[in-house]
Amino acid sequence: MSAPPAPHPPFDADHERIRREMRAFIAAELAPNADAWEEARYFPDELFPKVGAAGYFGLKFEPEWGGSAPSFQEGTLRAALWALELARCGSGGLAAGLGAHSEIAAPPIWKFGTDEQKRRWLAPAIRGELRCALGITEPGAGSDVAGLRTRATRVDGGWLVNGEKMFITNGVRFDAMVTAVRTGEGDRHAGISFLVVERGDGVSASPIHKLGWHASDTGMVALQDAFVPEDHLLGQLDQGFALIMANFQWERLQMSLGAVGAMEALLDMTIPFVQTRQVGGRPLVAQQAIRHRLAEAEVTLNASRAMTFDTLGRFAAGHDVLREVTMAKLQTQRAAVDVADVCLQLHGGYGTLEESGLPRALRDARLGPIGGGTDEIMAEILGRTM
C-alpha cells in the first residue's frame, strides 16, 4: 500500500535502483546497530569514514572534491534518496548526525567557500575524515536568528570568538563547526558572518540529553577567546545572514524528505501487523475502523510526499523554493508525528514496547516541528510572503 508501484517524479527507474542499493547498505551497516547506539546515546566516530568510503557523503558534490554528482540536478536527487532511505536506519538520531554533517554543515563550505577552503574542509568531510557541525542557535537566539550574540573580535591575523552555541548536532565531536558570529557593528541582520571554528583552545562542549534523536550527539558549545584565523571566513564579511537563510532551504527539504521516509517505513511495518494480528478470531484489518485510520495515514503520507517531491524537483532544477520548502516542512513534520502516533496506537500494547521501535519513532518525529525552524516560524515565513 505505501510502496509506490512506479517511481514518483522527479525520480525514475534508475533512481529506484540507487535507492535499493542504499537500502541494502543501511540494512547491513546501520540498522543492526541502531539499538546499541541509541542506548549509548552516541554512534561511533568510525562510522563517518565508513559512510564516506561508501560514497554517501559525496552524492551532491562534484568529483573534484571527492563527490560523485554528475550535475547539480542529479546530485541533489541522489542526496534526496539518501535522506529518504536514512529514515529506515532505525534511529532518527543516527540519521540526524550523518545528515547534519554532509547535508547541513558541509553545504555552506561548498557553496560559499574558496577552492582552498573546499580542499581543506569539504574534501575530508566527504571522505568522513573530518566531522562537521553547523552552529547557528544560541541560548538566547533560536527562532530569532538575527538575535545571535556570539561575538568575533578582530585581532592580529584573525578573530577571537566568544559566545555559546546551543543544540548543536555533532556538537561534541565536530572537528569543524560552520559558525554564525557577529563581526560587524550593526545589530540584527547586519554584521553577521560565517566562520569555520576548528576544535582547539577556547572551544569546549557538553552533551545535551533530549526527548528523541538519542544516538545524535547534540551539544552545547562554549567559545572562550577561541582564535579563528583570517582565512576561516566563509563568504563575505558581515553578509552571513543571507547565507544562513540560503542554507535553510536544503536543510528544510532534507527534513521533509526524512519525514516522508519515516512515514513510509512506519506504514510498511504497520500494514503487515494489522493483517496478521488476530483480535477476537479475526485479523485487525477486518475492522473498518482500523482500515480507515490506515487510509487516512496513507493520505497524509501521500500529501506530504507530493509536496516534498514537487519542491525537490524545483530545487534540483535550480529554482528558489523558499515558499514551497517552508510549506513542505510545515506539512511533513507534524504529519510524521501524527502517523507515528497512529501506527503506535494500532500496535496496541506492543506499540509501547521499546523493541518495537515505535516509541523511538514517535519521540524522534516529535523533534521535527522544532528543529531546523519551528512550525510557528514556518507559518510566519509563509504569512509574511503571501
Ligand SMILES: Cc1cc2nc3c(=O)[nH]c(=O)nc-3n(C[C@H](O)[C@H](O)[C@H](O)COP(=O)(O)OP(=O)(O)OC[C@H]3O[C@@H](n4cnc5c(N)ncnc54)[C@H](O)[C@@H]3O)c2cc1C
Ligand atoms: C535535537 C535538536 C538538534 C538541533 N540541531 C541544531 C544544529 O545542528 N544547529 C543549530 O544551529 N541549531 C540546532 N537546533 C536548534 C533549533 O534550530 C532550534 O531549537 C529552533 O530553531 C527553535 O529555537 P529555540 O529552541 O530557541 O526556541 P524559541 O525560538 O525560543 O521558540 C520557543 C517557542 O516560541 C515559538 N516562537 C518563537 N518565535 C515566534 C514567533 N515570532 N511567532 C510565533 N511563535 C514563535 C517557537 O515556535 C517555539 O514554539 C537543534 C534543535 C534540536 C531540538
